[in-house]
Amino acid sequence: MTEQPILQIEKLDFAIGGHAILKDINCRFAAGGIHGLIGPNGSGKSTLLRNICRIWEPQNGRVLIEGRDYRRIPRKSLSQLVTLVQQDTRLDFSILVSDFVAMGRHPHLKRLQWLRQRDQDIIDQALEVTGTEVFRHRLINELSGGEAQLVSLARALATEAPIILLDEPTSALDIRHKLEIMELLTSLRAAGKTIVISIHDLDLARRYCDTVTLLQQGRVHYHGMAEQGFAEQRIKEVFHVGVEEIATEHGVSLLFYR
Numbered sequence: 355m356t357e358q359p360i361l362q363i364e365k366l367d368f369a370i371g372g373h374a375i376l377k378d379i380n381c382r383f384a385a386g387g388i389h390g391l392i393g394p395n396g397s398g399k400s401t402l403l404r405n406i407c408r409i410w411e412p413q414n415g416r417v418l419i420e421g422r423d424y425r426r427i428p429r430k431s432l433s434q435l436v437t438l439v440q441q442d443t444r445l446d447f448s449i450l451v452s453d454f455v456a457m458g459r460h461p462h463l464k465r466l467q468w469l470r471q472r473d474q475d476i477i478d479q480a481l482e483v484t485g486t487e488v489f490r491h492r493l494i495n496e497l498s499g500g501e502a503q504l505v506s507l508a509r510a511l512a513t514e515a516p517i518i519l520l521d522e523p524t525s526a527l528d529i530r531h532k533l534e535i536m537e538l539l540t541s542l543r544a545a546g547k548t549i550v551i552s553i554h555d556l557d558l559a560r561r562y563c564d565t566v567t568l569l570q571q572g573r574v575h576y577h578g579m580a581e582q583g584f585a586e587q588r589i590k591e592v593f594h595v596g597v598e599e600i601a602t603e604h605g606v607s608l609l610f611y612r
């Protein structure tokens with residue numbers, strides 16, 4: 355990891371209603387990487403992502419973006435720096451997909467300002483790269499879960515934020531779309547984006563992530579290079595399952611759980 359991470363979490367504690375959920379979280383995320391957030395159900399992945407984009411705020415500790423405590427960054431500027439694709443992307447209200455993706459441009463507009471040509475171009479590109487152009491004139495609450503997940507990613511891309519947080523973005527996607535999203539994240543990394551992604555599919559995570567943060571009961575069990583993070587012993591310790599690496603003829607190994 356580089357000396358100056360774009361995103362740093364220091365001694366972060368977070369509780370809801372007096373119940374401690376995240377405890378003493380310390381992480382550094384280098385710019386231009388895909389960083390996996392892995393852990394069992396309820397280990398705190400979504401909560402950590404929500405703390406990183408300041409939907410929730412830690413009671414103790416700090417989140418530093420480009421070296422600055424995010425509490426010192428105005429909300430609108432923070433929205434230009436960090437964006438979150440939430441786990442549950444279904445909405446209860448009707449809004450056209452194109453208008454929903456356009457919301458990604460709000461941090462860049464003044465109050466009541468119309469979209470400019472440049473904003474429109476960015477929205478069009480976000481729809482195109484996520485393959486959601488065809489849904490442009492549909493209502494978002496009439497899309498399937500997987501389609502809505504792709505549209506949410508388009509809205510995140512429209513913000514042009516350098517840090518993209520994704521909470522299980524592939525959970526509702528079929529295998530082709532899963533791979534397409536991971537390939538898209540790879541090209542975003544090549545363009546310099548920093549991606550923090552919570553993901554349950556360990557094989558997909560091993561294939562695409564540069565670093566991994568393993569969470570267990572609200573604490574960091576491991577934070578570092580992906581290769582060591584996915585060692586059999588660590589997976590056993592965190593998930594309490596037997597695991598074995600099976601080599602394939604494609605030069606990669608897959609995990610077999612027992």
Ligand SMILES: Nc1ncnc2c1ncn2[C@@H]1O[C@H](COP(=O)(O)OP(=O)(O)OP(=O)(O)O)[C@@H](O)[C@H]1O
Nearest residue numbers: 370375393394395396397398399400401402441552
């Ligand atoms: N709004 C809330 N109020 C109270 N407790 C909450 C709330 N949101 C999350 N929690 C609790 O915080 C803990 C961590 O939840 P979180 O959703 O962050 O886990 P996760 O690792 O993302 O899980 P999953 O893999 O199932 O999505 C859980 O015990 C959960 O019950």
